[in-house]
Every structure is written in structure tokens, then in C-alpha cells.
Amino acid sequence: MKVVLFCGGQGLRMRGGNNDLPKPMVPLGPRPILWHLMKYYAHFGHTEFILCLGHKGATIKEFFAGYQEWISNDFVLSGGGARLELLKRDMDDWRITLVDTGLHANIGERLVAVRPFLKDDEMFLANYSDGLTDCPLPAITERLRTTGAVAACMTARPNFSLHLVHHAEGGLVNGVLDADQADLWINAGFFAFRQEIFDYIRPGEELVLEPFSRLIAARKLAAYPYSGFWRCCDTFKDLQTLENLLAHGPAPWELWRRPAGPQRQLAPAAAE
Secondary structure (H helix, E strand, O other): OEEEEEEOOOOHHHOOOOOOOOHHHOEEOOEEHHHHHHHHHHHOOOOEEEEEEOOOHHHHHHHHHOOOHHHOOOEEEEHHHOEEEEOOOOOOOOEEEEEEOOOOOOHHHHHHHOHHHOOOOOEEEEEOOOEEEOOOHHHHHHHHHHHOOOEEEEEEOOOOOOEEEEEOHHHOEEEEEEHHHOOOOEEEEEEEEEHHHHHHOOOOOOOOOHHHHHHHHOOOEEEEEEOOOEEEOOOHHHHHHHHHHHHOOOOOOOHHHOOOOOOOOOOOEOOO
């Protein structure tokens, strides 16, 4: 399946520390977050990507146009530096389409803008490009197939700290609960769609507001709740957490770095 990656947002909460890079291009180890996400999809055999560009899209174009394999791969150098032999490669079989979808466009508008590149595909994948997981991706696509839905998304427990307050009559509070103690699930940004998704999007609409409301009313929106690793890199604190996991790797999302043969058991989907 093709993978649509929304890379055009301004990432305002990540501004300042990385020279205002587009959020998907914030470095995580030797490569940007976007690269880690693409490696995740490629691990499952999905190597045709459509990048929806917007804010500082030229930065993303420059990265891929001048891609340097040796940065993230081992190599043998000989001939006094004249010859460099890579021991493995990242993206020989990747096909990447980079599309300017508007500086101020929302996610729904960006998806509609790349529709011509998806016209021959019954189903395709999409992602916000700011989160990482070790979720078994086929489980999300299988949820789409088995339910007959038009869209399926992975849902996860929130990874931020907040307290939920239950209001009582008279202006008093009768309960405070940590988010991780509540039965609270959020959209994790890992989507699978059928072509019919475009029938539910009106001009100018954000993807998960009006279109998803129509899908819910038609009973055509499915969810795959996943209780394993997922983290959205929304703030510098999130980035520090991911960097720490990477430093003690393989990080949870680096499925491609796990040894061949029997794999450790991934956390299952949550009870539904």
C-alpha cells in the first residue's frame, strides 16, 4: 500500500531548539523522526511514500534529494578515502513522491491534494508523521478489512500527564483522576483508508472533525486500540524520551533492528 505522510504542519510547540525545522525533520539520532517512521512502514513492506509538504517543505526536499546513506549505515572505506563500500542500504526500494500541498492547509485538504496519486489504490495508509510505535501494522489494515469500514485508526493511551476532574452540582468537585487511571483513548495518528474516504470530505474540512463524524454516523469508522508502545513527539520532553530509548536501543519502534528469527512478543491490542 502507498503511505501518505502529512509533513506540512508548523509544529509550534517544537519551535526554538531546532532552528524551526519542520517537526517531522527534528533529528532523532542520526536521522529525522520522519525517517524512523518511514523505516517502520518499510519494515512491513510498504515502501511507496507520498509526502504532503507545507511549512519549510524545501528542507524535506533537500534532505531526500541529497540523501547520504553512509550516515546511518556501516561502510568500508578504502583507497585513501576514494572508495566507500556500504555494508547495507536504507532505501534502495523506496519510492518517494514529494508534493507541495499548501502552507496553511489542514490535514483534510492535504489528503485531498494528493488524491491523484492514489486513484488506482483500493486502500492506503496515512500518518501525522510525529509519532512512533511498535504496533503490528497488519493488525490495523486487517481491522479495516474485517469491519468493512472506510477508515481505521490506531488508538492509544495518552502519554501526557493530566488530571481529569468530575464536576458535581453546586460548583463542587467530587472526583479527580489521573489520565492513566481512566479509560481514556486517543487517536494515535496511524490510519488505514479506503478510497471512499474522499466521499466524506468536503472542501476545507479537517480530516478528523466533520468527515470522521460522518463516518461514525454511517458506522464506517473502525479503531484498533493498542496498549503497547506509542509516543507522539509533540514537545522537547517527548523528544528527550525518544532519544533516551534510542540511546539504549534497539528502541521499541526499531522493528527492523531486531534479530532475525523468533521475535519478542509485542503488546497485544487492548480489550475491546
